[in-house]
Amino acid sequence: MADYCLKWRTHQNVQKFRGRFMSMRQRGFSLIEVLIATAISSLLLVSASRFLPGLQRAVLLQSGQREREEEVWQRLFALGKHLQRAGYCAGNCQGQGLVIGREGSCVIVRWDATSNGNWDNTASENDSTGFRLEAGALEMLRGATSCEGKGWEKLTEPDKLVILHFMVRKVEHAGFAPELNIELTASRKGEQREPYQALYEVTGYNL
Numbered sequence: 001m002a003d004y005c006l007k008w009r010t011h012q013n014v015q016k017f018r019g020r021f022m023s024m025r026q027r028g029f030s031l032i033e034v035l036i037a038t039a040i041s042s043l044l045l046v047s048a049s050r051f052l053p054g055l056q057r058a059v060l061l062q063s064g065q066r067e068r069e070e071e072v073w074q075r076l077f078a079l080g081k082h083l084q085r086a087g088y089c090a091g092n093c094q095g096q097g098l099v100i101g102r103e104g105s106c107v108i109v110r111w112d113a114t115s116n117g118n119w120d121n122t123a124s125e126n127d128s129t130g131f132r133l134e135a136g137a138l139e140m141l142r143g144a145t146s147c148e149g150k151g152w153e154k155l156t157e158p159d160k161l162v163i164l165h166f167m168v169r170k171v172e173h174a175g176f177a178p179e180l181n182i183e184l185t186a187s188r189k190g191e192q193r194e195p196y197q198a199l200y201e202v203t204g205y206n207l
Contacts, residue, residue: 065188068196071161072186075138076200079131082109083168083180087206091117098180098207104167106132106147111206131155133166138184162187164195170204178204 087097088111099108108130110119119127121143130144132152139152156163165185172178180202187195 065193065196068161068186068188068191069198071156072184072196072198073200075155076182076184076198079182080180080200080202082111082129082131083107083182083204084202085109085111085206086180086204088112089117089119089206090115093117093119095119098170098204100168100170101147102132104169106130107168108144108147131166133163136162136164138163138166156186159189162189165197170207178207180204 083098086109089097090112093110093112095110097110100106101108108128110128112119113127114120114125121128126143128143128145130141130147130152132139132141132147134152136158138155140155141149141152144152163184163186165183167183169181169183170178171181182200182202183197184200185195185197187193
């Protein structure tokens with residue numbers, strides 16, 4: 001009999017606990033809890049709306065800076081290849097393989113592209129290429145004989161990327177091939193940050 005009473009009481013307690021638990025689940029959130037949750041959500045949304053524009057601006061600036069640096073190095077690598085070939089000749093070429101003018105802001109490169117032993121200067125085969133800084137743009141001219149004149153092709157667009165400084169230096173080392181230093185400074189149009197400066201060094205093995 002005692003065991004039966006104990007089991008009955010235990011069963012009653014379990015039933016009461018289940019009833020209270022189900023009542024709590026069915027009751028849900030109170031009005032105060034809902035208001036508090038709404039207020040916290042509103043504060044989070046306001047903070048995010050203030051933070052996101054600044055984050056977007058920072059991402060755009062960083063993206064623009066990376067594009068600027070990539071374009072600068074793309075031009076430097078291309079120019080460096082020309083300078084490394086300067087003076088190459090498979091025979092007896094007449095003239096200078098490298099001419100630096102305008103105090104370094106213009107360079108004319110000659111090399112025997114067809115390995116025929118001459119630096120050709122015809123319209124179809126011309127082994128001379130010039131590079132210069134002109135009105136904020138880096139320009140190139142196939143068949144250039146001087147740093148002046150018209151017909152130069154823009155390698156960069158001043159409306160997007162402004163070239164502020166371009167210079168080629170030839171550094172002589174006794175007993176060794178000369179070193180050619182290319183300096184390039186550029187800034188995106190309308191950008192308030194410091195201009196990007198880059199230096200690329202190659203060796204003029206054929207000079």
